[in-house]
Every structure is written in structure tokens, then in C-alpha cells.
Amino acid sequence: FLVEKGNFRHFMAKEMHEQPEVVAHTLAHYIDMANETVQLPTDLPFDFTKLERVSIAACGTAYYAGLIAKYWIERYARLPVEIDVASEFRYREAPLPRDGLMVVISQSGETADTLASLRYAREQGQHVMAVVNVPTSTIAREADVVMPTLAGPEIGVASTKAFTCQLATLAAVAVAAGRARGVLSADEERRLVRALVEVPRLMNEALKLGPVTETLSRAVSRVRDVLYLGRGTSFPLALEGALKLKEISYIHAEGYAAGELKHGPIALIDENMPVVVIAPYDNVFDKTMSNMQEVAARGGRIVLITDKTGAEHASLETEATLIMPDMDPAITPLVYAIPVQLLAYHTAVQMGTDVDQPRNLAKSVTVE
Numbered sequence: 001f002l003v004e005k006g007n008f009r010h011f012m013a014k015e016m017h018e019q020p021e022v023v024a025h026t027l028a029h030y031i032d033m034a035n036e037t038v039q040l041p042t043d044l045p046f047d048f049t050k051l052e053r054v055s056i057a058a059c060g061t062a063y064y065a066g067l068i069a070k071y072w073i074e075r076y077a078r079l080p081v082e083i084d085v086a087s088e089f090r091y092r093e094a095p096l097p098r099d100g101l102m103v104v105i106s107q108s109g110e111t112a113d114t115l116a117s118l119r120y121a122r123e124q125g126q127h128v129m130a131v132v133n134v135p136t137s138t139i140a141r142e143a144d145v146v147m148p149t150l151a152g153p154e155i156g157v158a159s160t161k162a163f164t165c166q167l168a169t170l171a172a173v174a175v176a177a178g179r180a181r182g183v184l185s186a187d188e189e190r191r192l193v194r195a196l197v198e199v200p201r202l203m204n205e206a207l208k209l210g211p212v213t214e215t216l217s218r219a220v221s222r223v224r225d226v227l228y229l230g231r232g233t234s235f236p237l238a239l240e241g242a243l244k245l246k247e248i249s250y251i252h253a254e255g256y257a258a259g260e261l262k263h264g265p266i267a268l269i270d271e272n273m274p275v276v277v278i279a280p281y282d283n284v285f286d287k288t289m290s291n292m293q294e295v296a297a298r299g300g301r302i303v304l305i306t307d308k309t310g311a312e313h314a315s316l317e318t319e320a321t322l323i324m325p326d327m328d329p330a331i332t333p334l335v336y337a338i339p340v341q342l343l344a345y346h347t348a349v350q351m352g353t354d355v356d357q358p359r360n361l362a363k364s365v366t367v368e
């Protein structure tokens with residue numbers, strides 16, 4: 001069927017702005033709002049308490065959603081997670097635990113490597129859970145459990161709303177697993193559910209950063225390379241930020257764990273290199289800031305994405321500071337995705353690239 005751009009110049013812009021709505025819709029599917037609990041299908045073919053480990057495979061943006069889920073599942077359910085890009089997973093003959101759980105994540109549900117990973121896992125006797133946006137897709141059909149992301153059709157090649165809906169779904173899985181395994185108390189579950197329910201409102205706040213990111217994009221569109229840094233769940237988001245920028249603006253970008261800066265990329269820092277730092281005021285904020293001092297000392301141009309408290313504690317000269325609303329640290333990846341997407345989008349528009357159909361890329365990669 002026909003999907004229209006409405007008042008937006010590009011599908012990507014429309015899809016970014018749909019996020020509060022589609023994430024709310026996805027959360028409503030997994031949350032019992034009256035009881036403030038997470039609700040997964042009751043007939044799961046596996047038992048979270050019996051799992052030793054979870055394996056995840058996915059490609060591109062879906063892989064980064066999986067990386068964030070690893071932090072959540074390990075923290076909230078104390079369940080070890082192994083994650084690979086699907087093109088590696090499918091050939092590395094990973095030994096998988098008996099009766100284990102494999103999670104594949106895919107917007108299209110047709111990505112060849114992800115599908116091959118699913119099939120390998122099934123042959124190895126795994127229960128396969130698919131977090132998938134297209135319910136009629138091959139991956140949805142072949143999985144044992146389908147966890148739909150209710151993002152609606154995504155047309156822009158660079159994934160935005162599918163990513164945040166994947167995160168919403170995976171957060172629900174992490175909380176459900178944590179509850180089932182007795183790691184999270186009912187109170188802790190309620191706290192996390194309340195935080196998740198706030199996400200759509202916070203995303204609307206974050207979308208107001210459009211004009212600031214547009215101004216910033218004028219400077220970014222003139223550089224050759226950009227570095228994205230983050231720690232904890234902000235690290236995979238840094239990877240996603242770099243991917244988004246290179247996909248649609250063709251500017252070279254790299255995402256790095258903030259603590260790894262000194263092991264290489266610091267050599268690249270000079271007054272021409274913007275460093276986008278994703279640093280909500282959380283338990284690793286101070287660590288990230290000390291890494292930023294190293295960037296500042298070398299004349300690097302820092303773009304800091306943080307909240308009010310973070311900005312007050314930063315004591316750092318930045319080229320720009322994007323101030324995000326305050327929120328529970330558990331949900332920052334969902335909301336901080338917005339400024340990261342906006343920056344890539346406006347930079348690409350500045351450069352005059354084909355934002356929705358970037359060169360050499362396909363929405364769905366059904367070949368190896």
C-alpha cells in the first residue's frame with residue numbers, strides 16, 4: 001500500500017517524527033499499563049530461569065539495537081549475552097547451549113545473513129525469538145516466537161523508528177527476563193515500566209532539538225571525519241550515530257567506546273575533527289568527561305549531548321551542547337537516538353544527498 005510523506009520533505013524526517021507514536025504503540029503491546037508490569041506472550045517455548053545464556057545476531061542498525069539489549073539483559077536479568085553481526089555468526093560455528101535462546105533482530109525480516117543465523121540456531125536446537133517489523137516476513141515465519149515491533153512501514157533506507165521500536169521491545173524482554181529470574185523485584189519492574197512509559201513524551205521533547213541540530217549540521221557538513229563516543233549503553237548508540245551519518249551524508253564517521261579513545265583514535269584528534277559525545281548524567285558520566293578532557297586538550301571540537309545536570313558538571317569547552325530532558329538512565333538509548341538521528345539527517349540535507357535512498361545502499365539486503 002501507499003505510504004505518503006505528508007508534510008515532510010523526506011520519509012526519514014517523517015519516520016523520525018513518528019517515533020513517539022510508534023514507540024508508544026510498541027510499548028503498549030508489551031506493557032500492562034494498569035498493573036505497570038511487562039507482559040510477554042504467556043506460551044513462550046522456553047523458560048528464562050533455565051537459560052544459561054542468550055545469543056543475538058543481526059545486521060546494521062538492528063545489530064546496534066542488539067548491543068544495547070546485551071547491556072540491559074545482563075544488567076536486569078543477570079543473563080550473559082553473546083552477540084554477533086549475523087554475517088559472522090552464520091559461519092563461525094558457535095557452540096550453543098542446549099535448549100538455548102537465540103534472538104534475531106530485523107526490520108525487514110528478510111536480511112539474508114540474519115535469516116541464515118536463525119536457521120543455524122534452529123539446527124543447533126535453539127529456541128528462536130525474532131524481533132521483527134514485518135510480520136509476514138520469512139524471519140517472522142521461521143521463528144518460534146515473534147516479538148513484533150509496531151513501527152509501521154519504514155521507507156527511508158536509514159533506519160530510525162524501527163530502531164527505537166526494537167529497543168522498546170528488547171527492553172521489555174530484558175525486564176520480563178529479570179522478573180522471571182528473580183533479579184528484579186516487583187518495585188524495580190514498576191520503576192522500569194514507568195521509565196519506559198515516559199519515553200514517547202521525552203522523545204517529543206528531544207525532537208525540539210531539530211533547529212539546533214540543523215544549525216550544527218552546517219559545520220558538520222564541512223568536515224571529512226567525525227568521531228562518536230559513548231560509554232555503557234551510549235557506546236552502541238555512538239556506533240549507531242556514526243553509521244547514520246556515513247549512510248546518508250557520506251562523511252566518514254567512527255563510533256568508539258569512550259574509554260578506548262586513548263588506544264588509537266586520539267591520534268586523529270585535531271581542530272578539524274568534531275567529536276560527538278553521548279553522555280547522559282549517569283554512573284559513567286565522570287569517566288566519559290575525563291576522556292573528553294583529553295579531546296579538549298588536543299583542540300578537538302566537542303559536541304556534547306547530555307542533560308542539564310551533565311552540562312553543569314561537564315566543565316568543558318564545547319563547540320555545542322545539546323541539552324536533553326532529564327530521564328531514568330535505563331531508557332537513555334531510546335531518547336538519545338533522536339538527536340543522533342537529527343544530526344545525521346540535517347547534515348545529509350545540507351550536503352544535498354539523496355537522504356531516503358543513499359547511494360549503494362538497499363533497504364533490505366536479501367543477498368549475502
Ligand code: G6P
Nearest residue numbers: 059060061062106107108111159
Ligand atoms: C540494511 C539497511 C539498514 C538495516 C540493515 C539490517 O543495511 O540499510 O538500515 O539496519 O540492512 O536490516 P534488517 O531489515 O535486517 O533490520
